[in-house]
Amino acid sequence: MRGAMPVLAICVVLMGFGATASAYWQFPPLPAPAEYGNILINRLSEKNGQKAVTFSHWSHRIRHTCKVCHLELGFEMRLNATEITEEMNQQGRFCGAGGCHDGKVAFGHARKDQCNKCHNGNIADGVEKFKELDSFPKTTFGNQIDWVRAFKEKSIKPKQTLTTLPPVPIAYDKSLSLEAGWVFVPPAIFPHDAHNQWLDCSNCHPDIFNVKVKTTEHFAMQYILEGKFCGVCHLKVAFPINDCGRCHPGIKN
Ligand code: HEC
Ligand code: HEC
Numbered sequence: 001m002r003g004a005m006p007v008l009a010i011c012v013v014l015m016g017f018g019a020t021a022s023a024y025w026q027f028p029p030l031p032a033p034a035e036y037g038n039i040l041i042n043r044l045s046e047k048n049g050q051k052a053v054t055f056s057h058w059s060h061r062i063r064h065t066c067k068v069c070h071l072e073l074g075f076e077m078r079l080n081a082t083e084i085t086e087e088m089n090q091q092g093r094f095c096g097a098g099g100c101h102d103g104k105v106a107f108g109h110a111r112k113d114q115c116n117k118c119h120n121g122n123i124a125d126g127v128e129k130f131k132e133l134d135s136f137p138k139t140t141f142g143n144q145i146d147w148v149r150a151f152k153e154k155s156i157k158p159k160q161t162l163t164t165l166p167p168v169p170i171a172y173d174k175s176l177s178l179e180a181g182w183v184f185v186p187p188a189i190f191p192h193d194a195h196n197q198w199l200d201c202s203n204c205h206p207d208i209f210n211v212k213v214k215t216t217e218h219f220a221m222q223y224i225l226e227g228k229f230c231g232v233c234h235l236k237v238a239f240p241i242n243d244c245g246r247c248h249p250g251i252k253n
């Protein structure tokens with residue numbers, strides 16, 4: 001019988017956590033599933049007489065992994081941080097890269113009647129096509145699509161690179177247990193394999209995380225919610241922070 005009380009107490013604390021957390025921490029608002037990960041890029045557009053550029057992550061990640069854009073093409077993982085100009089697009093950089101909006105594979109940058117396919121200022125552009133993803137494995141938050149399973153089960157086969165060289169993947173699939181700083185809080189898990197499907201080591205190391213478990217400083221939920229660490233991706237594009245149980249298997253949502 002000894003020990004039963006503490007165990008019960010811990011369970012009560014954890015089951016309450018999901019609900020209490022939303023009162024305790026500030027979560028960014030959750031858009032509709034078809035708009036999660038949609039952005040309007042407007043560093044220069046409106047200043048130069050064009051509407052902001054609409055961009056949807058779900059419609060691009062079904063064909064390309066994150067690293068194609070966020071490593072090869074040099075897009076920052078921060079809105080309006082990349083110095084894109086229309087001239088560069090037309091010269092085959094950024095959106096205009098070969099195999100992308102080059103006028104052959106996808107609509108390009110030359111035709112005046114097609115500028116507004118990108119420059120339309122509409123964050124909900126293309127949401128009607130989201131229903132084509134109905135058969136994908138489901139989750140509860142964000143796009144409500146389990147992208148890890150969609151990849152593993154080959155519902156999608158996003159490209160790993162735009163170059164003709166075959167990709168040389170570094171096989172690293174260690175799953176880490178990240179103990180939280182608080183007693184009673186079950187550790188967060190970090191599976192390298194699910195991330196390396198989409199990302200390059202250099203998307204995370206060494207800028208976001210040290211290459212040694214539990215050595216990254218100030219690694220706590222408060223900072224994650226400010227867009228640091230896991231929050232670089234898990235607030236806006238990868239499944240959002242509201243999905244406690246997916247990172248902390250011991251916490252019920
Ligand atoms: C495939 C998407 C896409 C298409 C098509 C496109 N653009 Fe852009 N354009 C962008 C992006 C992304 C930016 C950077 C947006 C920003 O920073 O505000 C941009 C920036 C611009 C800018 C502001 C920066 C600069 O270089 O002056 C102008 C003006 C512009 N585009 C004009 C056009 C015109 C005109 C067309 C059609 C002939 C066109 N764009 C077609 C994606 C596109
Ligand atoms: C087809 C290209 C492309 C793909 C694929 C892509 N992104 Fe992006 N992403 C962009 C562009 C373009 C921006 C805007 C950059 C800017 O404005 O400077 C962006 C912005 C972001 C942002 C900032 C969003 C915000 O609202 O502040 C995050 C986070 C991000 N991407 C993560 C990811 C992750 C994670 C993946 C893979 C699951 C991914 N991206 C796949 C092109 C892409």
Ligand code: HEC
Pocket residue numbers: 170171172174176178190192195196199200201202203204205209210211212213214215216217
């Ligand atoms: C999405 C982000 C992300 C990507 C991509 C990523 N890692 Fe990591 N990695 C982490 C995190 C988080 C830690 C733990 C850091 C901490 O606890 O301070 C870590 C830790 C490590 C460690 C230390 C493990 C230990 O037991 O001490 C190694 C080694 C490592 N990563 C190698 C790699 C390699 C190789 C790749 C590419 C094949 C890679 N990582 C890709 C996030 C990432």
Ligand code: HEC
Pocket residue numbers: 066147148188189190191194195198199203204208229230231232233234237238239246247
């Ligand atoms: C650079 C972007 C990035 C960073 C940083 C990042 N993730 Fe992820 N993570 C992803 C993407 C992309 C997926 C695929 C699922 C999705 O997009 O919803 C993913 C999936 C996961 C999964 C789901 C695995 C599965 O099998 O279903 C877990 C758990 C996870 N991340 C935890 C973490 C934790 C914990 C951290 C911080 C230590 C972290 N991630 C940091 C991009 C990132």
Ligand code: HEC
Pocket residue numbers: 017018021022178179180181182185188214219220221222224230234240241242243244245246247248251
């Ligand atoms: C994307 C992954 C991820 C999600 C989703 C997530 N957490 Fe965390 N959480 C972490 C990581 C990683 C740590 C541990 C950092 C460390 O100390 O190494 C952590 C730490 C914590 C801590 C310890 C205190 C602190 O500030 O570090 C608490 C409490 C916590 N999480 C609760 C929650 C709750 C409640 C939710 C859902 C609302 C949630 N977490 C969602 C990754 C996540």
